[in-house]
Amino acid sequence: MSLHPPSGLDTLAVGEEERGHRNPRRSPRTHEGGLPLLLQSIRSGSSGNCLLLENHETTLLIDAGFSSIRRCRAALEPLLPSVDGVLVSHLHSDHISYSTLRVLEEWGVPVWVCAGEEGTLRRKHFRGRPFDGLDLRTFTRRPVQIGSFTIQPFRVPHYPSYPTFGFDVASPHNGTTRRAVVASDLSDWMGQQSHFHNADVIYIEANHDPELLKLYWNPNSVYHLSNPSCAALLRHALDHSTTPPAAVMLGHLSDDRNSPELARDTVATALAEAGYAHVPIHVAPRDEPSNPLAIA
Ligand SMILES: [Zn+2]
Numbered sequence: 001m002s003l004h005p006p007s008g009l010d011t012l013a014v015g016e017e018e019r020g021h022r023n024p025r026r027s028p029r030t031h032e033g034g035l036p037l038l039l040q041s042i043r044s045g046s047s048g049n050c051l052l053l054e055n056h057e058t059t060l061l062i063d064a065g066f067s068s069i070r071r072c073r074a075a076l077e078p079l080l081p082s083v084d085g086v087l088v089s090h091l092h093s094d095h096i097s098y099s100t101l102r103v104l105e106e107w108g109v110p111v112w113v114c115a116g117e118e119g120t121l122r123r124k125h126f127r128g129r130p131f132d133g134l135d136l137r138t139f140t141r142r143p144v145q146i147g148s149f150t151i152q153p154f155r156v157p158h159y160p161s162y163p164t165f166g167f168d169v170a171s172p173h174n175g176t177t178r179r180a181v182v183a184s185d186l187s188d189w190m191g192q193q194s195h196f197h198n199a200d201v202i203y204i205e206a207n208h209d210p211e212l213l214k215l216y217w218n219p220n221s222v223y224h225l226s227n228p229s230c231a232a233l234l235r236h237a238l239d240h241s242t243t244p245p246a247a248v249m250l251g252h253l254s255d256d257r258n259s260p261e262l263a264r265d266t267v268a269t270a271l272a273e274a275g276y277a278h279v280p281i282h283v284a285p286r287d288e289p290s291n292p293l294a295i296a
Helices: 016-022 069-076 098-107 118-125 210-215 219-223 227-239 260-273
Strands: 010-012 037-043 050-054 059-064 085-087 111-114 136-139 144-146 149-156 164-173 176-183 201-205 247-251 281-283 293-295
Touching: 037 069, 037 176, 037 201, 037 247, 050 176, 059 069, 059 164, 069 098, 085 144, 118 136, 201 227, 227 260, 247 260, 247 293, 260 281
Parallel strands: 010 293, 059 085, 085 111, 111 136, 176 201, 201 247, 247 281
Antiparallel strands: 037 050, 037 293, 050 059, 144 149, 149 164, 164 176
C-alpha cells in the first residue's frame, strides 16, 4: 500500500497488478507473490525524511521525521496498520522525532535504532516523558530481519555525534532477490561505493549544488553529499555493476542550495557521459509523496 502520489505512478517493467497500490484501502498482503519490491519517498529533505519499502508481505519505513503528531498521522496513518517496522538511519530530528515516536508507540510499530544509541534517543527525543509502550529494538552491523526483508546496515560518514547508517535491503521473490540500497545523509562517498554495486534500485542523497552553496553558505552542508559527488558515486556503482539499477531516486535536496532540475541534470549528465542514459532518475519531493517505483 503506497500513498497517493501527486501525479501518476512510475512502474518499471511491471504489470497491471501494481496499479492496485494506488488504493490506500488495499492491503499489500493481498498481492501474494505479485510485488517484488516497491520504493516510495513519503517526504525528503531537512524538514523531514521518510522512505517506504514494500513487498507482498512486508512494509518497512526507513526513517520517519515529522515535526508534529498531526503531520505524522496525516502522512502515515494509511500505512501504519501494515508497517512492520521503522528503521532509523540516525538520530537527527528530520529522521526521527518525539511526535513520530508517539504515533509509532500508539500503533505498536517496532522502532529500530543502532545498538548503543538508545540512551541518546531517550535524551534527545523523549522530552522527559514516559514511552512505556514503545517497541524499541536495536540493530548492529550484522544483517537484521524485518518481515521478509533481510537488511544489511552499513556505516556512512555524517555528523560525528550520531552514528549514521545506510541500508542494503534484500527482498526475496520467487527464488531470486531484489535489492534496494538506501543512504540519505552522508558527507563522503569514498569507501561507500561497493554497497551500491548491482542494486536493483538506489535511493541516494543529492543535497546541494556547489555553486549555490557558495552563494548561500551553510556550514552543515559539509555533512551532506553534493550533486557532483552523488553523480560520481552513482557512476562508480554502475561501472561496477553487471546490471544497472531499474531506477535511481535522488533525495534530501536542500531547499535553498539545490533544485530538482539541478540535481537531476547533474546526475543525468554524468551518467549519460558514462553510457547510462537509459537509467531512470527520479527526484524525491520535499513535502509530499513521490510516485511509487515498482521494481519488477
Ligand atoms: Zn543527518
